[in-house]
Amino acid sequence: PESALGTAADELYNLSRSGRATRRLVQYLIMTGVTQVFSEPTVEVASYVRDRMRLLCHRGGPHCGGSADEQRTPVAAVHVRQGDSCDRHSDTAGPFNSMFAWDAKKGKVDRVGFRYCYSWGVYAAMLRQLQREYGVRTVLLMTDDSTGKVLQQLPKEQGFNWAYLDFPRQQFVKKGWMEFRSDLDENVPFSLAAAFEMLGGADMLVGNMGSHVTRVLYNKMVACSRTSTMPPFISVDGYGLCCDFTEDCSKDDIRKRNRPIRDCIHKYGQCTGGDQYFFHRG
Incomplete structure (x- = not known):
């Protein structure tokens, strides 16, 4: 960076990566701020949301009226993934190593050549869990389900x-x-951008942390959070913020790696073709 502003931004952007912001979420907030800037809706996207957003109200709550207490209840977002990443389907939530399985020929756990998507019942059960724990009444839904189911x-x-x-x-x-x-x-493209805008202000999330869509959505939620805590999330495929897409993601393996939380934040997900980092390594 050549300007004073660029120098300051570079310093702040790499603050926690260098270890000078231990136990802080400074850089995570910066990353979510960057996400917010790059996903700022255009006039056309805002119009798409306004013209195509539909409400189905069953009870009092946000977007649906009711008492003041009902309207103050938290809002959940749910990303129901049913599109091009669905090689197989499951009626149960994914394990912590949903992209890995035991290979009897190799005698070890290895990467599988398929990915699972999960039935509506899996998402609904997790939404009901959020309802029991946080009192959720209203859910913002995004899905690429082509069947209408x-x-x-x-x-x-x-x-x-x-x-x-x-x-x-x-x-x-x-x-x-x-x-x-x-x-x-x-x-x-318009529905994706509009869904980020519509769901990005939710208070908690049910999604697929093995999906870049869910992870970007979560970043927007952090940037829009009305509290001082990270938004709660449940991941149907078992992935979280501390496991790369091509790693064995069992709890034991996550503990053995003992990866610093800074790396969990910055190393956004390792995919075939290269790492994706949200800090400057120069």
């Missing part, structure tokens, strides 16, 4: 109020990686 569950789930975006999702049907397809219309 997820949205069809909402009238039945009358313990919650629901907010979601109304747009054609049929094109999310699995045909390979979304980023390499040329047959998609503007609803794909």
Whole structure:
């Protein structure tokens, strides 16, 4: 950095990585601030949210009226992943090593060539856990479910109020990686940006920490938090903030690595093709 502002930003951005902010979340807050800047909605995205947001109210709560106490209850976000990353489906929540399994031929735990997605019942059970612990009444939903089955569950789930975006999702049907397809219309990028904006202000999260979408969403939630604590989250695939995507993520392995919390924050997730860091290594 050549300017005084650039020098200050560089110093602050790398503060905790250098060990000078031990036991602080300074750099995490900076990272979430960066996420917030790069995901600032355009006029078009704001209009997309306004025109396509739908509410299904079953009881008093945020977005749905009711008493003052009901409207002050925390809001949960849920990311129901059902699209191009779904190689197999499961009706039970993932273990801490959901991308690894025992290989009898190799005689060790090794990376598998598939990823799981989880049924609606898994997400609903975790939302009910948040309701018991925090009193959640209203849930903001994002999903790439192409079948419509997820949205069809909402009238039945009358313990919650629901907010979601109304747009054609049929094109999310699995045909390979979304980023390499040329047959998609503007609803794909707009719905993603709009969902980040709509869900980013929630107080807690049910999602898939093995997904970059869930992790970016969580960063926005940290930046928007109304409290001095990290937003609670439950990850259906078993991943958290301290496990790379290509690592064995059992609790024992996480403990053995004894990775500093700074690395858990900065080393955002190791994927095939390279590490993704949120600090300058220069």
